[in-house]
Amino acid sequence: MLKLVVLVSGGGTNLQAVIDGIESGKIRNARIAEVISNNSNAYALERARNHGIDCRCISPKDYETREAFNQAFLETINQIAPDLIVLAGFLVVIPPDMIKRYRNRIINIHPSLIPSFCGTGYYGLKVHEAALARGVKVVGATVHFVDEGTDTGPIILQKAVAVEKGDTPEILQRRVMEQAEWQILPQAIDLIAAGRVSVKNGIVEVSEKKIHDIDYTIT
Ligand code: GRF
Numbered sequence: 414m415l416k417l418v419v420l421v422s423g424g425g426t427n428l429q430a431v432i433d434g435i436e437s438g439k440i441r442n443a444r445i446a447e448v449i450s451n452n453s454n455a456y457a458l459e460r461a462r463n464h465g466i467d468c469r470c471i472s473p474k475d476y477e478t479r480e481a482f483n484q485a486f487l488e489t490i491n492q493i494a495p496d497l498i499v500l501a502g503f504l505v506v507i508p509p510d511m512i513k514r515y516r517n518r519i520i521n522i523h524p525s526l527i528p529s530f531c532g533t534g535y536y537g538l539k540v541h542e543a544a545l546a547r548g549v550k551v552v553g554a555t556v557h558f559v560d561e562g563t564d565t566g567p568i569i570l571q572k573a574v575a576v577e578k579g580d581t582p583e584i585l586q587r588r589v590m591e592q593a594e595w596q597i598l599p600q601a602i603d604l605i606a607a608g609r610v611s612v613k614n615g616i617v618e619v620s621e622k623k624i625h626d627i628d629y630t631i632t
Contacts, residue, residue: 425457
């Protein structure tokens with residue numbers, strides 16, 4: 414069974430989609446070992462507690478240097494020893510050592526169709542504001558593996574969402590979450606847990622049937 418750690422910073426609606434996915438059987442062969450937040454006020458932590466999931470807070474603010482935080486953060490993750498780390502609205506930069514150690518074992522949900530509206534500065538409502546300002550007619554979300562860049566890792570799943578007349582950034586953000594993020598994040602975890610995802614030369618292949626066990630990464 415795929416052991417997940419979910420990292421959060423805010424409301425945790427994507428975490429909720431993963432919890433619901435596991436409870437409803439949409440995500441098979443996976444369990445959340447722990448939820449970690451950098452923000453002790455994150456509602457996501459409440460969601461974890463409501464479902465009896467262990468959670469803890471670890472914040473760069475509690476360390477003298479970023480290096481000290483990065484080391485403690487990596488040690489915490491190593492202690493849990495997850496098969497997959499899920500970034501569900503996590504606003505802290507992942508330490509390079511963690512990316513190296515968990516290569517193709519960290520996934521992120523981004524609220525745009527990468528490579529549009531992604532990279533430094535594109536987070537939260539800013540993504541949707543930029544999409545509306547550019548006048549695109551289709552937006553969406555992407556689940557990707559995390560590499561050293563910002564939103565540059567191998568793309569696992571994407572889902573498109575139509576822009577509608579009268580959309581505000583807030584309305585669009587909500588529609589992208591409902592129609593795309595909350596669908597493809599659980600779906601990606603299910604595919605990975607089923608051993609159907611592999612990465613070759615930076616490109617993700619999703620096979621029809623299981624190709625390997627939990628050690629799902631081929632680099
Ligand atoms: C989502 O829009 C996600 O795509 C982005 O951060 C937001 C988190 O929302 N990475 P929530 O905390 O899951 O509600």
